[in-house]
């Protein structure tokens with residue numbers, strides 16, 4: 001059975017970093033191949049994974065709207081299916097699918113059912129799917145990626161951040177997407193902020209899976225555009241995510 005992991009939270013909190021380090025951990029545990037899904041319109045999970053993006057689903061769906069885009073004799077469904085296969089960036093351990101945003105006006109809600117079906121067909125080939133969501137949770141709300149076994153709501157170590165995580169939690173609860181477990185992850189900690197934030201955290205109503213501390217190496221790797229999956233194993237953020245996964249593994 002495919003296990004689906006999703007990461008959500010406010011912008012800039014460390015969702016992509018957490019998702020990439022989770023993937024690093026799964027690779028090291030031999031839980032491959034992994035399907036990584038970048039569901040952020042402003043995609044950059046590929047950089048954290050060191051993968052090149054050839055095509056995004058948003059772009060493909062936009063193309064199908066153009067006149068003459070679909071070859072004669074081909075149904076729109078077959079065309080989309082065929083193009084979507086080309087949108088998968090493959091590597092030894094991780095394949096990446098980037099949702100992207102619509103480039104033209106409007107949304108790409110129209111072929112949503114088709115997209116959902118394709119994602120489901122694709123996901124069965126992988127023991128793990130890791131989805132990096134955008135703050136608005138559009139794809140979670142549309143259930144593009146199916147149900148979720150474990151959702152990590154990521155917050156930075158601020159009272160405002162934790163309150164925003166509480167709203168994300170409420171939003172997820174109001175969605176039709178079935179979510180197995182939900183955990184809070186507090187990021188970029190430098191000391192025992194959890195103590196000072198205990199009151200706010202309690203209001204979120206989620207168990208704290210752990211912290212992903214501020215890690216100068218993460219900042220340095222991002223500064224130089226180096227893939228986070230290449231971080232050394234003894235790097236504090238890497239060790240922390242390993243520990244979080246060990247505690248919350250599905």
Ligand SMILES: Nc1ncnc2c1ncn2[C@@H]1O[C@H](COP(=O)(O)OP(=O)(O)OP(=O)(O)O)[C@@H](O)[C@H]1O
Pocket residue numbers: 009010011012013014015016017018040135187188212213214215216218219222237
């Ligand atoms: N543990 C960490 N230590 C140091 N810097 C970090 C850490 N986690 C994240 N950052 C930095 O914080 C910034 C935002 O991180 P990241 O891109 O992972 O967040 P995000 O939630 O995915 O953002 P977005 O909403 O823009 O997609 C980046 O510059 C990243 O280098």
Ligand SMILES: [Mg+2]
Pocket residue numbers: 015016017040044132
């Ligand atoms: Mg991100």
